[in-house]
Amino acid sequence: MSAVRLEQVSVHFGRTVALAGLDLEVAVGETLALLGPSGSGKSTALKAIAGFLRPSGGRVFLGGEDVTDLPPHRRGLGVVVQSYALFPHMRVFDNVAFGLRARRAGRKEIERRVTEVLELVGMAGFRDRYPRELSGGQQQRIAIARALAIRPPVLLLDEPLSALDAALREDMIAELLRLRAELPDTAIIHVTHDQGEALALADRIAVMRDAKLVDIGPARELYQRPPSAFTASFLGSANLLPVRVLDIGADTGAQVRLGSLTLRAETTGTMLAGQEATLGVRPHRLTVHAEAAGGLPARLVGVQWRGNGFRLDLELDGLGPARAEVSTMDGLPALGERVGVTVADGCPLVPAGGAR
Known part of the structure; x- marks a missing residue:
């Protein structure tokens, strides 16, 4: 049984379509990243799952139960938002205990479970502090502890x-990976616009654009063989x-012509010579x-130093703009000068068209 299932879920605000007919399923224990630019519908999808938004159409299921008409507090989900939304007048212990008290848990149960989750996120020594006395990373840990x-x-x-x-973001990615290993039965849906986060944390990635699902699949597969x-x-x-x-091989290989270059490419779908x-x-x-x-x-039309190397903006004759990454500028002409560009074999083919 899936942990979450959306069937043709749409969200409209007047004539504005914030989410269009989304079908999505997340397995128990799976981490799914909803990835896309601003306005792609990823946060809207999350709010529809949480119950913060009522779908204009479609159904939301949790553990096989239709919860489309249930309010957020009856769905039993843990939610962590961008601002963390900690109560500033409450100490850490009381922030984490808030959901348990709302469910009328006993005092001993509250003490035991708050202590347990604070230890899980490495914040056991901070239970008596106020949110203002914590760093951003520490506040995030408390928000996660409250949700858990x-x-x-x-x-x-x-x-x-x-x-x-x-730097702190990298530390927290490692922390979330550790936390995921500690919670093998908890499904996680992670909304982000950062591809690095999605690749590091997710089992699968759902790529969204213009309120629609574009592609979905295992993170490594989507990266190595993007279908669009x-x-x-x-x-x-x-x-x-x-x-x-030019030619299609017996396996997933193809020979292609790029300008004056003949290259070997990886195919991601049906291709014809x-x-x-x-x-x-x-x-x-x-x-x-x-x-x-x-x-x-x-x-060479642009150069940016990125610490561990350089990002070069290029204008390829007859092919348009391109971007390269190099470790050094040694031996390269100055900005505005002519260069030559070669392309490695094994890059993936995708269907022609589609804006970047």
Whole structure:
């Protein structure tokens, strides 16, 4: 039995469609990331599951039970929002105990379960502090502890890391991975616009755009073999370059023509020789060198230093813009000069079309 199932769930605000006919299923113990840009419908989907929004159409099921008409407090879910929403006038213990007291748990049960979840998130020594006395990462841990105290079958995380700095975000990703291992029967739905978070934390990723589900699948599979141009560009920042399929191999390989280059590519669906397609090329799979060395002719139009290397913006002759990542600028011409670009074999093919 699934932990969560949505059947054709839609949410409309007047003429505005915030979510359009979403079908989704999350297994017990699975972590699913809802990934997409702002306005894609991912947070709306989470609110429909939590009961904060009443669907305009479709049904919401939790553990096989239709909960579409149930209010949030009767769904038994744990929810962590971006702002953490801790009660500022309550100490940590009372914040975490709030849901248990609302369910009229006994004093001993409250003490035992609050202590248990504070230990689980590494905050056992902070039970008497107020939220204002905690860092952002510590507040996040308390928000998660409060959500877990009621032992929910489903934990909903709505952009829980977006307010944290980069270093603390990395620490919290590791913390969430540890927490997931400690809760093998809890389904987690994690809303994020950050592809790194989604790839690190999720068993599966659901990519959303314009209120609709675009693609869904195992995280590694979606990254390595994206089934659409949008997923290729959004999940991994792939350059989308037009190619012609020359030959299809017996397995998943194909030979393609990109400008003056002939390359081996990985197919992600049905492809035919002579077909126009799009090659999804991650920035690190482009090599940039002096034009005399060959490759695709291009112009270097932008350079950004990123600490561990450089991001190069290129204009490929006849092919359009592309982005590359290099570790050093040694041997490369100055900004505005001509360069040559080569592409690694094994990049995935996706159906032609689709905006980046």
